[in-house]
Amino acid sequence: LGSYQAQVQRFADAVIGAPIYVTARSYTGLVSDQPLPGSLRERIERVRGVRYVYPLRFSLINVGAEQAVLYAVPVEEAIREGATTQLDERTLAADPDVFIAGLEGGAVAISRLTSERHELEAGEEIELRTPSGKRSFEIAAIFEDLVGFDSLYIDYETYTSIWREHKADEFGVLLDDGASVSEVTRRLDRLVDRTGVPARVFTKDDLIGRLLDT
Numbered sequence: 001l002g003s004y005q006a007q008v009q010r011f012a013d014a015v016i017g018a019p020i021y022v023t024a025r026s027y028t029g030l031v032s033d034q035p036l037p038g039s040l041r042e043r044i045e046r047v048r049g050v051r052y053v054y055p056l057r058f059s060l061i062n063v064g065a066e067q068a069v070l071y072a073v074p075v076e077e078a079i080r081e082g083a084t085t086q087l088d089e090r091t092l093a094a095d096p097d098v099f100i101a102g103l104e105g106g107a108v109a110i111s112r113l114t115s116e117r118h119e120l121e122a123g124e125e126i127e128l129r130t131p132s133g134k135r136s137f138e139i140a141a142i143f144e145d146l147v148g149f150d151s152l153y154i155d156y157e158t159y160t161s162i163w164r165e166h167k168a169d170e171f172g173v174l175l176d177d178g179a180s181v182s183e184v185t186r187r188l189d190r191l192v193d194r195t196g197v198p199a200r201v202f203t204k205d206d207l208i209g210r211l212l213d214t
Contacts, residue, residue, distance in 0.1 A: 016054070016073060016075055016078045016079060016083040016084065016085050016172065017083060017084040017085070017172070017204060018054075018083055018084070018172030018173050018174055018204065019173070019174070019175060019181050019203060019204055020172075020173040020175070020181060020184060020185055020188065020201065020202070020203055020204070021170045021171065021172055021173065021201070021202050021203075021204065022036070022040070022044055022170060022171045022173060022188060022192070022199050022200075022201050023169070023170040023171075023199060023200050023201075023202060024036045024168075024169055024170065024198065024199055025198045025199060025200055026198070032169045034198055035057070035167035035168060035169050036167060036168050036169070036170070036171070036197065036198075036199055037166075037167060037197075038055065038160075038166030038167060038168060040168075040171065040195075040197055040199070041053050041055060041168070041171060043191060043195065044171055044173060044188065044191065047184065047187050047188055047191055048184075048187060049175055049176050049179035049180070049183065049184040049187065050173055050174070050175060050176070050179075050184060050188075051081070051082070051174050051175055051176045051179075052078075052081040052082065052173075052174040053171050053172065053173055053174070054073070054074050054077065054078040054081070054083065054156075054171065054172045054174075055072075055073075055074070055156055055167075055168035055170075055171055056071070056072070056073050056156075056168055056169055056170050056171070056172060057071075057072040057073075057156065057159060057165075057167060057168050057169055058070070058071055058072070058169050059072065059159075059163070061128060061129065061152075062129065063114060063118060063126070063128070063150050063152070064118055066117065066118075066149075066150050067149070067150065068114065068149065068150030068151055068152060069147075069149065069150070069151045069152075070128075070151075070152050070153075070154060070159075071151065071152065071153045071154070072154050072155070072156045072158075072159035072160075072163075073153065073155075073156055074155060074156040074157065075099075075100055075103055075153070075155065076100045076101075076103065076104050076155075078172065078174075079100070081174060082174050083172060083174060093109070093141050093142070093143045093144070094141075094142075095141065098122075098140060098141050099140065099141040099143065099153075101140070102138070102140020102141055103140065103153060103154065103155040103158070104155060105140070106137075106138075106155070106158050107137060107138040107139065107140035108126065108128075108137045108138070108139060108140065108152050108153060108154045109139070109140055109141040109142070109143050109152065109153040110126065110139055110142060110143070110150075110151075110152050110153075111142070111143055111144075111147070111150065111151045111152070112142055112143065112144050113147075113148070113149070113150060113151075114150040114151065114152065115142045117150065118150075120139060121139070121142070122139050122140065122141055122142055123138070123139065124138075124139050125137060125138055125139065126139055126152075128152075130162050130163060131162075131163055131164055132162070135162065137154075173188070181203055185201055185203060188201040189201050
């Protein structure tokens with residue numbers, strides 16, 4: 001399980017990454033039993049040194065008879081605001097622009113493993129179970145696997161409109177130019193303590209190390 005958790009975080013950081021994360025206490029690297037409220041995003045953005053905050057929501061779903069992780073992330077918006085990404089290296093997706101534009105348009109991207117296991121290709125549709133019943137999504141792109149299980153990407157706004165929730169397993173935090181990671185981390189710790197939100201604050205290196213140690 002620990003290896004499984006670590007793979008999730010490594011993959012999420014490969015598509016977009018931040019220097020600091022505010023993470024639900026119950027977050028295991030897969031999903032959380034008590035995700036954070038979307039309203040926490042505004043509180044974090046008011047902390048001195050913080051420039052932009054983006055939500056990440058990871059859900060367990062079924063693709064056919066296989067369990068999969070659905071990553072709901074505002075990829076285009078986060079990258080535009082300065083989140084780190086390996087998409088430009090074209091090692092994750094052959095055409096990053098198609099990957100990003102597809103998600104923005106309401107489609108999904110599926111992993112190479114998911115494509116091969118379920119015999120699906122870009123341009124076809126995949127059926128997913130949603131709170132309102134089964135729904136078909138166009139497959140915009142195939143991305144290369146960094147994990148050993150079925151996985152899909154969907155834009156966060158598409159996810160919230162269909163799954164009808166605005167929660168997050170964690171928030172990625174981007175900083176103002178020149179802001180100190182350690183100082184902003186301490187300010188965020190104080191915010192969490194003051195508000196009583198069931199969250200923890202990690203630097204990117206701390207979070208990855210925590211998952212690798214599990």
